Amino acid sequence: MLQGRQTWIFNNNPVILSSAAVGGPFEGQGNIKNDFDKIYDDIWLGQESFEKAERKMVEDACDLAIKKANLKKDDINFFICGDLLNQIISSSFSARTLSVPFLGVFGACSSSMESLAIASMLIESNHAKYVLAGASSHNAGAEKQYRYPTEYGGQKPPTAQWTVTGAGIGLVSYMGEGPKVTSATIGKVIDMGLTDPFNMGAAMAPAAVDTIETHFKETERPLDYYDLILTGDLGNVGYNIALDLFKKDNFNIPIERYNDCGLIIYKQDQNVFSGGSGCGCSATVTYGHLINRLKRGEIKKILVTATGALMSPMSYQQKETIPCIAHAVSIEM
């Protein structure tokens, strides 16, 4: 059901029947290492390119999610996935391996919640019984494409973020036990005129704030409805800008319940500048850590607001500012 302009309320409560998170070696040393289903100790994953390594993580996560749910590939109606690589090849090539009808999405790092929102809507409206949704990123692949190859050894400012090497996949079902997806708010593109690709958090914060405020307005839920409100990958810089913006809007978000996936995934002594980022950040934190916490009963209601910077290296070279977006999905146990 549409409520307001841009929020979907799911009364049939699509269920996240199973989920899986796969990560690289650096993620395996992080804060939530125990929430990963599979950790590779080599960023190549035994593949001959970073791009193929990223694909392998998506394929693994899909296989794991399907297996955990005691289903077969043929039971899945649709696979909805996105990633950061040009032409989303991690998603498309995984879809080839899976051989499941495929809807490719692109919202940069917001792809994790864009895919979950569409998957849940398909289940809610009886347009599917089982849908795989997720997203992925690979640190070395993203650095090479968006900035400089890691081997170049370029220095980074403290506002920069660390792209997560990881894939997170959820299997959304029309029946069964598990955390339920109860609503989704689809974001508008917000561009405050920032241009620095080494400061994505600052660029994305206004989009996150816009979507979160719209979500509460349209769902008419009280500000203390959720045990945890998360942004995708604002990092430390963006997180604090978001706090300032909420304050400016007189939007009294309960600060102790607001966190950012980019601040959760790594340990403080891991040198990740402002925090984690990439599609794999919110995807692995959600489909690993958060789902586990929901299942253990530590938290009951969460709102995951994945943020995305929709620029390309080309648009940057052409002196464009960075358009950003955020999609929020609520999950309740």
Place this chain on the structure above:
Amino acid sequence: MLQGRQTWIFNNNPVILSSAAVGGPFEGQGNIKNDFDKIYDDIWLGQESFEKAERKMVEDACDLAIKKANLKKDDINFFICGDLLNQIISSSFSARTLSVPFLGVFGACSSSMESLAIASMLIESNHAKYVLAGASSHNAGAEKQYRYPTEYGGQKPPTAQWTVTGAGIGLVSYMGEGPKVTSATIGKVIDMGLTDPFNMGAAMAPAAVDTIETHFKETERPLDYYDLILTGDLGNVGYNIALDLFKKDNFNIPIERYNDCGLIIYKQDQNVFSGGSGCGCSATVTYGHLINRLKRGEIKKILVTATGALMSPMSYQQKETIPCIAHAVSIEM
């Protein structure tokens, strides 16, 4: 409603309330020049880059579609769009201008029907009242990114296709008069092992055939149900391969009712090798030419099967084959 594994049947019949097609100078000399709402006589469209020119076409097409429907931007719930450029910047930057909640999709040239399928499903299931759906491409932008810059003057084999400079947008509504979207079949990724980026039609034909055969099987519609069955951009080479594949499968598609958007858009004396291609091909042929024919009563039922090659220049360099996909949407007057 889900029917079979991968087909949606729309009983509420989402309506294409209005649509618009915008094209470049070469398209303005083509077969269906009169079906374009706006033709630019300069491939730069007065912009400083081909990328910005492509965006301008999307923005124009959205404005035209909204105006024709007597609506305002604020009435639109969602904008669903895709294109060929890295990080789909034509779509994302247009979404910034539009300021409408945005869902970015990527299925290469199949994006035109992926966006229409999702838009129609949102309307069908009361998750939206008005949705803008579409896709775009720009010849010079696509050549530069996927192959060689046009200025390089590289020769092409006769199997190559000509990327359409154009944008097509449909405004899908929950009420009103116009052609109705009655079903959609979401395709699987099919890869027959082809690797030649100058022969996309051959690579994509098996995906088109798979989706069309699945569509008829799952909808249980007779093979003569449609007045016109279209593929997106197989061109002459791919079209004939599709015919061979249908024959091999003993699938008796009525040949006189089967055509390809890539064979419709240009005149025979325009030197486009095997035919037109790009997201803008099926998008402008559908939202210009075909919608006009439906409205004039010349045809009543059509099935548009947009085809996409999901490779990237990077995957090609890494010696990957070309994974392909096709999504079919039926429109009836």
